[in-house]
Every structure is written in structure tokens, then in C-alpha cells.
Amino acid sequence: MDNLGTFLSVLSQGLPFTIIATVGGILLTIVLSFVAGLALLSSSKTVRVISRIYVEGLRGTSEVVQLFWIFFALPVLVGFQIVPIWAGILVLGLNHGAYGAEIVRGAVQSVPRAQVEGAIALNLTPGQRMRRVVLPQAVVEMMPPFNNLFIQLLKSTSLLSFVSINEITRQAQQVLVPRFNPQAFEIFLLLLVMYLILSLVITAIMRTLERVAAARVGRRPSARSRRQATGAGVA
Amino acid sequence: MPSLDKTVAEPMIVFDGVEKRFGDNVVLSELSFTVAPGEHVCLIGPSGSGKTTILRLLMTLEKCDGGTISVAGQSLSHMTHNGRRVPADEKHVRDVRKRIGMVFQQFNLFPNMTVRGNLIEAPTRVLGMSKDEANARATELLDLVGLGDRIDSHPTQLSGGQQQRVAIARALAMRPDVLLLDEVTSALDPELVAGVLKLLRDIGSSTDITFLCVTHEMGFARDFSDRVMMFDGGRVIEDAAPEKLFTAPEHERTQAFLHAVVDR
Amino acid sequence: MNVWDWSFAAQILPALLDGLRITLIATVLGSLIAFVLGLVLAILGRGPTPVRIVVRAIVEFIRSTPLLVQVYFLFFVLPTFGVVLPALTVGVLALGVHYATYTSEVYRAGIDAVPRGQWEATTALSLPRMRVWTGVVLPQAIPRVLPALGNYVISMFKETPLLIGIGVYDIVGQVREVGGQSFRYVEAYTLAGLLFLLLSYPASLAVRRLERRSAVPR
Ligand SMILES: Nc1ncnc2c1ncn2[C@@H]1O[C@H](COP(=O)(O)OP(=O)(O)OP(=O)(O)O)[C@@H](O)[C@H]1O
Ligand SMILES: [Mg+2]
Numbered sequence: 001m002d003n004l005g006t007f008l009s010v011l012s013q014g015l016p017f018t019i020i021a022t023v024g025g026i027l028l029t030i031v032l033s034f035v036a037g038l039a040l041l042s043s044s045k046t047v048r049v050i051s052r053i054y055v056e057g058l059r060g061t062s063e064v065v066q067l068f069w070i071f072f073a074l075p076v077l078v079g080f081q082i083v084p085i086w087a088g089i090l091v092l093g094l095n096h097g098a099y100g101a102e103i104v105r106g107a108v109q110s111v112p113r114a115q116v117e118g119a120i121a122l123n124l125t126p127g128q129r130m131r132r133v134v135l136p137q138a139v140v141e142m143m144p145p146f147n148n149l150f151i152q153l154l155k156s157t158s159l160l161s162f163v164s165i166n167e168i169t170r171q172a173q174q175v176l177v178p179r180f181n182p183q184a185f186e187i188f189l190l191l192l193v194m195y196l197i198l199s200l201v202i203t204a205i206m207r208t209l210e211r212v213a214a215a216r217v218g219r220r221p222s223a224r225s226r227r228q229a230t231g232a233g234v235a
Numbered sequence: 236m237p238s239l240d241k242t243v244a245e246p247m248i249v250f251d252g253v254e255k256r257f258g259d260n261v262v263l264s265e266l267s268f269t270v271a272p273g274e275h276v277c278l279i280g281p282s283g284s285g286k287t288t289i290l291r292l293l294m295t296l297e298k299c300d301g302g303t304i305s306v307a308g309q310s311l312s313h314m315t316h317n318g319r320r321v322p323a324d325e326k327h328v329r330d331v332r333k334r335i336g337m338v339f340q341q342f343n344l345f346p347n348m349t350v351r352g353n354l355i356e357a358p359t360r361v362l363g364m365s366k367d368e369a370n371a372r373a374t375e376l377l378d379l380v381g382l383g384d385r386i387d388s389h390p391t392q393l394s395g396g397q398q399q400r401v402a403i404a405r406a407l408a409m410r411p412d413v414l415l416l417d418e419v420t421s422a423l424d425p426e427l428v429a430g431v432l433k434l435l436r437d438i439g440s441s442t443d444i445t446f447l448c449v450t451h452e453m454g455f456a457r458d459f460s461d462r463v464m465m466f467d468g469g470r471v472i473e474d475a476a477p478e479k480l481f482t483a484p485e486h487e488r489t490q491a492f493l494h495a496v497v498d499r
Numbered sequence: 500m501n502v503w504d505w506s507f508a509a510q511i512l513p514a515l516l517d518g519l520r521i522t523l524i525a526t527v528l529g530s531l532i533a534f535v536l537g538l539v540l541a542i543l544g545r546g547p548t549p550v551r552i553v554v555r556a557i558v559e560f561i562r563s564t565p566l567l568v569q570v571y572f573l574f575f576v577l578p579t580f581g582v583v584l585p586a587l588t589v590g591v592l593a594l595g596v597h598y599a600t601y602t603s604e605v606y607r608a609g610i611d612a613v614p615r616g617q618w619e620a621t622t623a624l625s626l627p628r629m630r631v632w633t634g635v636v637l638p639q640a641i642p643r644v645l646p647a648l649g650n651y652v653i654s655m656f657k658e659t660p661l662l663i664g665i666g667v668y669d670i671v672g673q674v675r676e677v678g679g680q681s682f683r684y685v686e687a688y689t690l691a692g693l694l695f696l697l698l699s700y701p702a703s704l705a706v707r708r709l710e711r712r713s714a715v716p717r
Contacts, residue, residue, distance in 0.1 A: 056700060057696065059703075060695065060696040060699045060700040060703070061657070061692040061693075061695045061696050061699075062656075062658070062660050062671070062691075063657065063658070064658075064660035064663070064671055065660060065671060065688060065691050065692045065695060066692070068671065068674070068675075068684075068688050069688040069689065069692060072678065072684035072688060073684045073685040073687075073688045073689060076684060076685050077502060077685060114341055114343045115343060117294075117296050117339070118339065118343030119345075120294065120295065120296060120332075121294055121296075121335075121336065121339075121343075121406070122356065122405070122406075122409060123329055123333055123357060123361045123409065124356070124357060124360060124361060125329070126325075128360055132356060132360070133347070136347035137345075137346065151562075151563060154565075155563075155564065155565040155566065156565070157565075158565035158567040158568055159567060159661060161567070161664075162661075162663070162664065169565065169567060169568055169571075172568075173571055173664075177571075177575055181575070181579075182579055184572075184575035184576045185572075185576045185579060188568060188571060188572040188575065188576060189572075191568055192560070192564045192568055192569070192572070195564040195565055196560060196563050199563040199564070216347055217346040217347040218346045218347075218389035218391035219346070219391070
């Protein structure tokens, strides 16, 4: 057990990459989810079709394939290599944004039609109806499924070890295991616990945000926990 | 009470040969009627006869399949562009809609805003009022509906009757020429109904707003309106002053309907 | 060098299809484990409080941590206990266990949806415990969770490529091989992506259809 300190410090060296990839990926996911999700509800058929192609295309292909495609095929096509961590964030965001788009679409559609009609009766513009009335209510519904999605994204950052990004999984598998093979159990258990803690942090943040958003629409924070929102099957 | 010149002046609301279908279900056909400025008209009739549909057409929540609807001389579905009659664009619709307010059966207050937010949202964003002006107006209207102390409450913290009062204030905040009321008391507990109806009577007598209301409260229809229209099967089967319609209805269907409602 | 070479694409296709075979095998076997183990976890999760807490904790732990790390865990840790298994077997085990935590939630929701009256009726009839599950509860619960299970099979199919981490030569493994030899990555990875899309998109359409057909009012 005296190697535990070494394990911890080597794994910690990978932590910044894991965290940057997670946070960056989440930010890009949020942007793409809203853009593509609202596009799925657009009145223009062209916009809807383009968004549908993005969503189905990225959900239909494997994330690992997308990762390798961006790392190995894209540079051939565009003529330069993207900085690895940026490429990693790009893949995480593109992939999870496609799942997030469906979350946004579903939540917007779940806002009662009567709310939109109330806004029409007050003569708000279509943009104002969406921004001021529909989205603030939809956001509450989005929180539990987004929590799940972000945890999926955190887990996906481990794939970046395939493309030489020195995040925590790569630190364990490339640096520690070759040196301390008999202690693989301790190494990977420690690694798993680090992921568990990170995912608990995400859940804690999302629960807080959900409570804030729910209070703003005058609702008690829903009893719906993470488990129930899992049905969608984002993996 | 309508004075004589009001009925001669240009009507505030005109339905001319309006048709509305939902799929194969013809809800309104060849419907024509007018409402004079400042007139109070109640629509009564059996469930499913198309009363709500009329209000929703006026509020542009539905599109009509034929005929024309105009408010203050402007068509809801068409506009004049370079001297030609063309389908209305969003801007034209919004222009006409400015004159119309609506209060819903289920209130439809925005839960993501306080009472104040609900009241100042449209005045500031649609009418371009300043925040101060809109706030002053909100306070004034809440005092009018008897909720001056609840301005910073959330809609969910209010009773149904209070929510409906806020919804009425919210509609008035837009200074509409026409106010549409769709069974505004039917989602309320019985003891709250009288208060809301009294409020509407007060507003009716102190403003010159044109009212078009759907109601099942025959007592209210009788003393609030200048005219009552009885609907059945998507057409007006009787259109008369309340004293006449309630005491000596001409049409058999009206008699049967009033019988059923009063004997309830 | 032009970007896309059709003859090269045609030339590598057989190798990719061969890899796809491995991917499908892993998915099918992994799904079988996930279906069975998930059901066991779901039923245990309704057991007495201590069992329930332990099961829930294990499920939460596995769900919240990356499949890839769990794959490595089994791959590197099992041998230290003297258990040496082929990489594909390790991969199938990891896929199965990881997805069992997802399917257990699906089963749980399905079982919760069986009306209370059904349980009460089994008590009234004094049915034996085993019969309650096999004769009454599961026959009602499982049909309505089939679409959700189907979705997880599709998800697993798309996640299988991470087994290259332990050297399983599935479709992506083949791509790396042929792409690496010739330095023609565009055709290889694009084809691999298309193959995934070709299988998973129709599959998810089928699941959506099943969903609509078996949609039960909640
Ligand atoms: N959105 C819709 N889609 C399909 N049919 C509709 C829709 N809205 C109304 N209808 C139909 O139109 C007819 C008239 O409905 P409407 O709501 O106007 O009746 P109403 O007179 O207001 O009845 P109530 O007194 O019950 O409120 C009914 O047959 C109804 O089924
Ligand atoms: Mg109605």
C-alpha cells in the first residue's frame, strides 16, 4: 500500500486533462444541444432536416470511430492537425450534443401549449415567447436528463486515452500499470473512485441548478432522481 | 349600455361567412355576426357548439378555413399591400392583435415569473413601455383586482380566484379594445366565482372595452351583457337582448338549453 | 494523393466486415449477460434493506464510472488472481456487467409499473414467490421494457470498439491495421462509421416503432 501516494500523484497529473475535456465538452454539448434541439422544432423544413441529419448521424455512429475519424481522417481532409485536447473536446461535444438536442426538443415540447397561447394573447413575438416563456420552463425539465448526459460525457473522456491525451485513464494504463503490474487492482480501483467523485460533483452541481430553476418557476424541486431520467438510454 | 350611435358606428368585431373545420369536423360554417364598439356580448350554448373556437379564431390561436374576421376594420387574415389584398404577414397580425386581450379558463399565467413579471412582461416588451411606467400600471391594476399586496408572489402561491384576477389584470395591462373571456370562472371553486364576476362587472361598467364572453353563468350573462347569442351546431340560432332571450326565448333549442342549465 | 480512393475502399471492405463480425459477437454475448444479470440485480434491488442498499450502491458505482476503465480493470486485475481469459471474453464480461446496471434500472421501472393490485392478487391466491415473478409480474413487466432494452443493445454495439484498448480486433481494430499500413485513414474510418450507421440507424428505427406500438399510458 506504500505506493498509494505515487499512484495518486501520477493519476493527479492527468486530472487537468480530464477536467478540461469534461468542462469543455459539456459547454460545447450545451451549445450544440440548444442549437440543434431548437432547429429540430424549426418551422423551416430545411433546418429541421439538417439538424436531424446531425443528430442521427452522430448518434448512429460509434463515438470511438468519431474520435479516430477526427484525429486521423480529418487532418488529411483539412490539411492540418488540430491540437489533441481541442479535437477531444470537439468529439465529446459533437457526440453528446446530438443526444442533448433530443433532450432540448423533448423539454420544449413538454411545456403546455397553453403557455404559448398565453404569450400569443399578450402579443409577444415568436422569439420572445421562446426566450421568455417556454425556455425558462423547459430548462427545469432538462436538468435530470442533462445530468445523465454529462456523466456519460465524463465517462467518455476516458476514450481520449486512445489518442495520446494524458488524462487519468492513460496515466493509469500507460504509466502506472507497466511499472506496478501486480498492483493493478489498487491502481484501477483508485482510478474508478476518481471518476465516481467527479460524477458526484456533476450530480451535485446539476441538482443545485435544478433546484434554482425549479424555484424560479415556483415549483418544488422534483422528486425525480437521476435513475428515473435514465430511460432515454444515452450511452 | 349601448347607445344608439354605437350600433351605427363601424363594428368592432365582424365575422363574415366564417368557416372552421378540424379535419372532417365542421365546427363553424357560414358564421356571420358583428359586435359594436363597447358592446358586451355573451355567447351561450351547449358544449362543443364552437364557442371557444370563436374566441380562439379572434385571438389568432386558430386559422379560419373560409370567410373573414375583422377587428376595428382590419382583417385578421389579409392585409392590403400595394393596393392588393394579400395574406397577412406576422407584423400585420401583431398589429391587429394589439387591440385584443384574452383571459383563459385555466388562467395561463407564466409560472417562471412573479405576478409583477406577468403584468409588466408584455407592456415593456410589446408596447415598449418603460419599466417604471409598467410597474406603476401593474400596481394600479393589482389594486383594482384587489391583490395589491401580492405583487411579488409567484402564481403558484395564489388561489385559483387570485390567479384569475391576476390574469384579468394582465390582459388589461395591454389596454385592449376587445377583451375575450372564455369561461373564466369555470375552473374556480364555487365560493370564488362571485368575486371574479363582480370584478368583471366593475370593469365592464367603468371602461369602454368591447367584451365577448363565453359563460355558463346565466345570471352573469343576464346582467352583464347588452346582447346574448345562443349557439348550436356552429351557428347563431338566437341573438337577442338578455331580458328577451332569458324570459321569452323564441327558439326551441334555446328553451331546452336554458331549461337544462337552470335546472342543474 | 487524392482524398478518396474507391478501389482502396473496396479492397479493405472484407477486413472491415470481418471486424464487424467480432463487434456483433461481442454485442450479442454482452447483451445476453446484461439481460440476465440486469434482471437479477433488479430483483435483488427489491429485496430486504441491506441487500437493496448494497445492490444499489454497486449499480451506482458501475454506472458512474467509465466502461473502458472497467475493461482495463478486468483485463489487468483478473490475471493477478490467476484468472487468464482471452481479451474478447474479458470484453464481453465487462460490456455485460456495465450494461446490466443500465438494464436493471429498465427492469426496475417495468416492475414498478405492474399495478399494485396484481401483487395483492398473488397474495390473495397465496402463490409461491417464484410463481409470482415468473407467472405474474415478469410477463407483464418485460414486454413493456423491450424497447428500452433494444436501445441499450444498440448503445452497446456502438461502444464495443473501445475493446481495442485490450487488443480485441473488432472493426475499429481492423481499420487501425489497414489504415496504419497504407496511411489511408479517410476511407477506413469513414467506411467504419458508415457501417455502424448502416446497422444502428435501422435498428433504432425498429425500436422506435416497437416503442410506439407498445406505448402504454403511464
Ligand atoms: N384543436 C382541436 N382539434 C380538433 N377538434 C377540435 C379542436 N378544438 C375544438 N375542436 C372541436 O370543435 C368543436 C367545438 O369546440 P369548442 O371548444 O369551440 O366548443 P365549446 O362550445 O367551447 O364547448 P365547451 O362549452 O365544452 O367549452 C368540438 O366538437 C371540438 O371537439
Ligand atoms: Mg369552450
